[in-house]
Amino acid sequence: MPASSSHRTRVAVLADSDTRWKWGALTAHRLISDSALDGFLLRGRATPTPRQLGEVGVHADSLREVTAVEFLRTTGRETYDVVVLACVGGAVQAVLHGLARTWEGRTKRPVVVTGYVGVVYEKLADGLLLRHGADLVLANSRHDAERFRSVYRGVGADASGVVETALPFLGGAPYDGHTCGDRPYTVVFAAQPSVPVTRADRMYLLRRAAEHARKHPEREVRVKLRSKPGEHTTHIEELPYQKLAARIPGGLPANCSLVYGHMGEVLDRTDLLVTVSSTAALESLHRRIPTAVLTDLGVREALGNHHFLGSGCLASWDDLDAGHRPEPDALWLSRQGVAADGGYEDAFTVARERVAALLSAQALPHLEPYYTSATAPGYLPGILARHHLGPQGEPLPGASAVSEETGGVRRIVRSAVRDVARGAYRHGVQRVAPVIRRMGEL
Template sequence: MPDASPHDPPRVAVLADSDTRWKWGAHTARRLVPGAAPQGYLLRGRATPTARQLAETGTGADQVREITAAGFLTELGRGTHQVLVLACVGGTVQALLHALADVWKGNDRRPVVVTGYVGVVYEKLTDGLLLRHGADVVLANSPYDLRRFRAVYEGVRADASAVTECALPFLGGERYRPPAPGTRPHRVVFAVQPSVPGSRADRSYLLERAMAHARRHPDREVIVKLRSRPGEQTTHVEELPYQRLAERAGDRRPANFSLAYGNMGEVLDTTDLLVTVSSTAALESLHRGIPTAVLTDLGIREPLGNHYFTGSGCFASWDELDAGHRPEPDPAWLADQGLAADPEAAWGPARDRLAALLDAPRPALTPYYTRRTAPGYLPGILARHDTAAPAGSHRLLRQAARATYRTAAQRIAPIIRRWGQL
C-alpha cells in the first residue's frame, strides 16, 4: 500500500444490506471520518436496493457495488481500508464478526469494525445488541440509547466498552420556518412505513384518513411519502404497498392529495406537519423543529413501535389533527434523544474512540455469542450466511492489515483526534 498523505482521511468500507442501512452506513462513515469517500458494498439478498432507491438516500452511490458475503471477505484482502462499517441486520453482523475474527486471528493490525442501528430501536433490543457485540465500536444514536445499550451488555456480563455515543448521522437541514403567507400551501406529509401497520384494514384506514384530511382542508397539500415502488424491497418487507391501495380509491382521491417518492431530507425542506406511526423520519423532523405528530389512531402499542415516543409530547390522532392540533415536543425528551444538540459535535466521542483504536494494536474480535455460550443459537445464524472466505484470503487480509495499521497509527489517528477537538 502506498504511503498516505498526512492529510488523507482513513479509507473506509461500508457493507450494507438495504437502502436504509446504506443511508445510515454511508452517512456514518462521513460523520466518523470527515472527508472520507466510503467504498460501498451492497450485500446481495432479498433487500438489495435498486439504483432508484440508492439515489433517494442522498448519499451518492457512484462507489457502490453488489457483492456476496464471501466475496466481501475476499475484497477486504485486496483493499487497504482502515475502517469497516457493517450496516447490516444483526444476524449478518454476527456472522461477519465470527468470519473476520477467524480471518484476523492472531493479527492486531486489522481494520476497526464499526456497527450500530439505523434509527429508532423499539424491538429486539437485547437480541440485536448481542448480535452486534464484538465490534470495536457499537454506535448509540443518543444518550438514551447509550444507557440502554450499556445496560444490556453489562447485564449479561459482556464488555460494554465498545458502546459509544453519537447522533443519527443523517440529522441536518435547515430549521423549520413557517412559509410566508401566499408563498405556498401548508404541506402535510404522511411518512409511511413498509411493515407498520401490517394489515390491509389498518393501512387502508390510514390512507383514507390522510385523504379525509385533504378534503377537510382544501387549502393544504397532503402528501403520502412512499418508501419504495411495488416490487422493490427495503429493510422490512412491504406486502401491501400504499400505491396499490391508493389506486383503488380512484376518483375519491382529492386534488390536493398525492403520493411522492424522494429523499426524505428534501421532502422535509417544505414540510409544515410530519405525520407518522413510528418512522425514524419523525426524529429527522423533530430535529429541524418541524411540527410532528405520532399517530394514536391504531393505539400506542409495541408492535407499532409508536410506544417508543412515550414522553415525547408528539402523540395525536387524525381527529385532533383535523381540528388543528399541533403537538408540542417535550424539550427534555428531545435532548435525551440527541435531537437538541449539534449533530456534528455529537460525533466527537466516536471520533475520539476511532482515533484511539487506530493508534494502537487492536485486540481480537470477541463476540459474546460463541459455540460455548450459545450452542443452540449461534450455529444456525452462521449456517444462514455464506461467510466462508476462499482459500488464500487469510494471507491477503493479514498483509493488507499490516499495511493499514502502519498508516493508521502513524498518520491518521492524530488527524482524527484533531477533528474531535474542533
Template sequence: MPASTADPIRVTVLADSDTRWKWGALTARRIAPEARLDARLLRGRATPTERQLAEVGIPADSMREVTAAQFLAGISRDTADVVVLSCVGGTVQAMLHGLARAWQGAPRRPVVVTGYVGVVYEKLADGLLLRAGADAVLANSAHDAQRFREVYGGVGADAGTVVETALPFLEGKPYEPSGERPFTVVFAVQPSVPDSRKDRTYLLRRAVDHARFHPEREVLVKLRSKPGEHTTHIEEQPYQKLVSKLDPPKNLKLVYGHMGEVLDRTDLLVTVSSTAALESMHRGIPTAVLTDLGIREALGNHHFLGSGAYASWDQIDSGEVPRVHPEWARAQGIASGGDPFRTVRERVTELAAAPGLPPLAPYYTTVTAPGYLPGVLARHGLDPKGEPLPGAATEPAESSALRRTVRDIARNSARAAYRQGVQRVAPVIRRWGQL
C-alpha cells in the first residue's frame, strides 16, 4: 500500500464531530491496524473539544483543526495512502469534488473511503448520493448494504463501491450479570431525538420515577455532551438543565464518559433510538427501545422493527426485560461473528496497489445537478469546479484559545437566535397563516 514496503501505511481521517472522529478513527484502525493515523478535525459548530476527544479515547499520530480549504491544500502535499471522510453527506460531496481537483494530473492518489456513523433511518437517497464517488462506501450491515446498492443501481451510480462491514465500535466483553453491584439501568440520551422540551422532560421524568420505584437499582442517565458542546446534532434542550427541576433521588446519576465503559456496568440499556442500543445488543446486554412517544420515523426507533426490543417505561417499571431476536441482530451486523472488515481491507489493499486509480467521479456534477451542487460546494468554501474560493485557503490561524472563545460566542448567539425563532417568531408566522 505505501510507496515502499519499508514505509508505514498512512491514513488521514477528516471528521467533523466527536462521534464521526470515533467512527473514522476506528474504521481506519480496522482497515489498517498498524497504520500511521493523521487526524484532521473540520472547523465548524461541532468541532470536538479536548474533553470530547479525551472521552473518545483514540490517539492519533498527528491532529490538527482545519477548514475545508486548508484540508484540501494540505492533502495535496501529504503522502496518505487512504483518506477516510467521516463527515456529514454534504461535506463528503464537497470534499470529493475538492479532492478530485487537488489530485488532477497526479500519477497516484489515495484510496477514499466513507460511510455512516450509525443507524441510517432517514434521508437514505439524499445521504447516499452525496457520498457517491468515493472508492468505498461502507455499509454497517447486510441490511444496509442491500439498500445502498438498490439506491445506487436505481440512478446508475456504481453499486460496486458499496462494501458491507459493521460498526467499528461493536466490541467489548459479553454481558454477565453481577451480584456485586446494584442492578444498573442506563438511559442513553440523544442530542436531537426527541427534540422538544416537553418530550425530553417526559422521558427524563420517567427515568427519575423509575429510580424512585426501584430504590434498589442504580439509574444512570448517559449524556453525550456538556452544555455548550456540540456533537453530531445540535442539542437545544440539554438534559442537565431539565433534571434540576425534577428533584431526582440519590440512586439516579448523570454520567459522561466512554460508552463502552458505561456498558461494562449496565444490566439494562434504555434509549429512544441511539446507536448505543446496537453496542448493547452486540454485547448481549438487555436493551429496551422506548415506545412511549410512539414508533415513528422522526424518532428513528422504527429502525428496530422486528428486533423484539420495544418496551415502554411502564413495562420497564414492572420488571420486563426485552431480548433481541437473533435473526434481526444478524441482519443488522450485530454479534454476527467472523471478521466483518476483511472485505474492505482486501478492497482497499487492492486499490492502493493498483498502478493508478481513475479520477474521483462524484455522482453529482454541474451537469446532473446544476441547481443543487454549487450550493453544496459554496457552503464549504468551494467554487463549482471544486477549487477553494479566493482567500479561503489563506485564512489566518489564530490561537486555539481565541478560536475556541470566538466559536463559543458564535455558538451561543446561534442558539439564542434559534430559540428566538422557534419560541417567538414561528408561532406568530403560524398565526398569520391561519388568518
C-alpha cells in the first residue's frame, strides 16, 4: 500500500559493497519520502566493514549481514513494500529468481527496484540482462536509459521497466571559485581500486600527483582513497596506493597527502578534481567543480575514461601542471544526468510516480527475468548455484538459513571463522596473486 500517516512504507535494501549500499539506501530515500528502511549486506569478499559504513554515512533502521538464502527467507516472512537490489549483476539475477520462487502464488508482492551505482562503461549487455526482471531498472541518465532500452529490445525483452533518474548521491553546495587566503588551492586525485590495473600505471599516477604538488608548493594535493589495506569495495584492489606511496623516492611532499572520508565532504574543499574515470567526477561536475579526466594512460575502454568523450574534461597531468582548468560541455552534462533538465530533484519524479502506482495496484505480475532455463540453460544454473539456489530459484540442500534462535556463542564462532577466511582471501589477492603473476612473466 502507498505510504500514509498510518503506514510507513517498509523498504528492504540488499547491497554487496559499501558503494552499492550507499546507492541502494539513498535510492530508497529518493523514491520513498517516509520509509522504514531495513539494510541487508550480502556476505562476500566486499562486505563493508564498520569503518566503511561509517564513511558512507547512510543509516538504516536495521542493518545486518546475510546470505542470499537468508535474505530470501526474510523477505518471504516479513512484509515489505519495496525491495531494492544494489548488488553485482549475478547476485541481482539470482535473487530475482529466488524472489520469484519465494513469492510464487501471491497476488500482492513488494515492488522490486535495481540499477547501477555509477558509470556503466563495461559489460553493458551482460550486466543489464542480469538485472532484467525487476519492476524498475533505474538508469542514471538519459544516455544510459536509451542504451538500456536498446539492449532489452535487441533481445526481445520487455524494456518498460527502464526508468531515467540520476545518481542518488549528487548534491552539495555549488562551487563558487577558490577564495584566496581562506585555504590553499586544493587538487584532489580520486583514486580507484581497479583502474588502472598494473603497478607501473598506478605508480605513475601517484608519482604525477606528487610531482604536481612539488611544482605547485602553494597548492594542496590530496589523494582520495576508497579503502584501507585489507578492506575491499565494489572492486578488488590488489595494489593499494598506501603501499605504493612508501615507494615514492623521497616520500610524498609535505603538501601531498592520502585522505579518506565522505566524498561530499572532500569535495567541499576541492578546487580541481582529477581522476581516471571515477564516479566522483560526476559528483564534482554536478557541483560545478573544475574536473579533469586523465588521458595520460590513453583513452581506453579498459580504463573507462572513454565514457567522458565529448565532456570537455579530458586532460593530462602536463596540462594540469601548466594551469589548465577543463570547461565541461553543457549538453554532455545534461545527457549524463549531471545537470538534469528541470533540476536535480525532478530527476526522480517519474520513478517515484511509477513506484507509487505499483504500490497502489491490486496485484503485481509474477517476476519474469529474461534469463530462464530456456533462454540461458548453460549460463543461469551457474549463477544461481553460486548463491546456493537451484534451477528454479529454490534453496539448495544444505543452504538453509541460520535460525534467529541460534546461540550467541555459535554466532561468534561463525563470525570469527568468516573474518579469518575473508582475511586469507584478501591476503591472497593482495600478496600471493601478484607474486604468482610476476613469476609467470619470468
